[in-house]
Amino acid sequence: MEEKKVIFSGTQPSGDLTLGNYLGALKNWVLLQDEYECYYCIVDLHAITLPQEPKDLRRRTLEVLALYLAAGLDPEKVTIFIQSHVSAHSQLSWVLNCMAYMGELNRMTQFKEKSKKNAGNVNAGLFTYPVLMVADILLYQTDLVPVGQDQKQHLELSRDMAERFNNRYSPTFKIPEPFIPKVGAKIMSLQDPLSKMSKSDKNENGYILLKDDPDTIRRKIKRAVTDSFNKVRFSDEQLGIKNLITIYSKLSGEEIDVIEKRYENKGYGEFKKDLSEVVVEGLRPVREKFEDLMRNKDYLEKIYSMGAKKAEKKAFKTLNKVYKKTGFIPRSYR
Ligand code: ATP
Ligand code: LTN
Secondary structure (H helix, E strand, O other): OOOOOEEEEEEOOOOOOEHHHHHHHHHHHHHHOOOOEEEEEEOHHHHOOOOOOHHHHHHHHHHHHHHHHHOOOOOOOOEEEEHHHOOHHHHHHHHHHOOOOHHHHHOOHHHHHHHHHOOOOOOHHHHHHHHHHHHHHHHOOOOEEEOOHHHHHHHHHHHHHHHHHHHHOOOOOOOOEEEOOOOOOOOEOOOOOOOEOOOOOOOHHHOOEOOOOHHHHHHHHHOOOOOOOOOOOOOOOOHHHHHHHHHHHHHHOOOHHHHHHHOOOOOHHHHHHHHHHHHHHHHHHHHHHHHHHHOOHHHHHHHHHHHHHHHHHHHHHHHHHHHHHHOOOOOOOO
């Protein structure tokens, strides 16, 4: 039997998940789970590159896990685990840090944006964040990494670093490929269609949370920024409306031109009203399942405990090779 290709991806438990995370990442992960050997991680080590309140971090870590399941990931088919439970991530990250160039990390857009936003706390972890992400990916001999557009640059670094290590020592890592959806790879803020919908946005009208109740969703869509053309068209001149059509299409499964046609002679009011219902109904099963799961902490514990065991096995196989090639003497248990 041919071996399945490996997929790895992760989400930071640094805020509540948005519709952007769902459409750009989660929804695709679910579609891939039958065909691939999948590892889906909750990257808590990454989250502390910005200050986190310990009790919020604990709560959100479980919430992200519950959302993975609520979105349709099946723990019998995929490995779901918490990054800090598998120490190989930190260990490989150190080795790779010693091979990463300051210059290449300095060019990372996410680092530049996040350090600008958090000028008072630009810690070394924020700078080396992409190297930890490289370690996540390379540990599992990953073929494909399904992410939103914003992560493309980090994926290029993963490929460069895998090649660097393989060339310096001998073939060790698979070279991973990004896997970015054609539509919905970058859902934009409802308040500013030039910046991406982000869970760390200060303005809560900019994003829709997966756990927002129906009235909140309706209110946020009603307030979404549009333009004065009053034409429901998928065009770069109308970025606000373009974003809303993308959301409509991704959630309803309808093609963009079908949606444009339906609203050809209708105004934004009617379009937004219908879109609200598409979003409310699209997210309803996710939210209901999520609330159910959060009442069952024992079950969640079982999932992350099983996940860590499965992930660890694969991760340490790679780490041991790396340690050996680097020149570390294997520990003796005599
Ligand atoms: P922040 O917005 O706080 O910087 P984030 O949501 O970008 O965080 P993660 O939670 O780690 O960061 O992202 C999880 C996944 O969701 C990644 O694959 C990312 O590319 C994707 N993603 C995040 N925001 C969007 C968006 N607006 N549109 C499409 N995909 C997104
Ligand atoms: N950096 C990513 C989250 C992330 C990730 C990963 C994604 C950490 N490790 C490995 C894919 C593969 C983000 O901010 N969205």
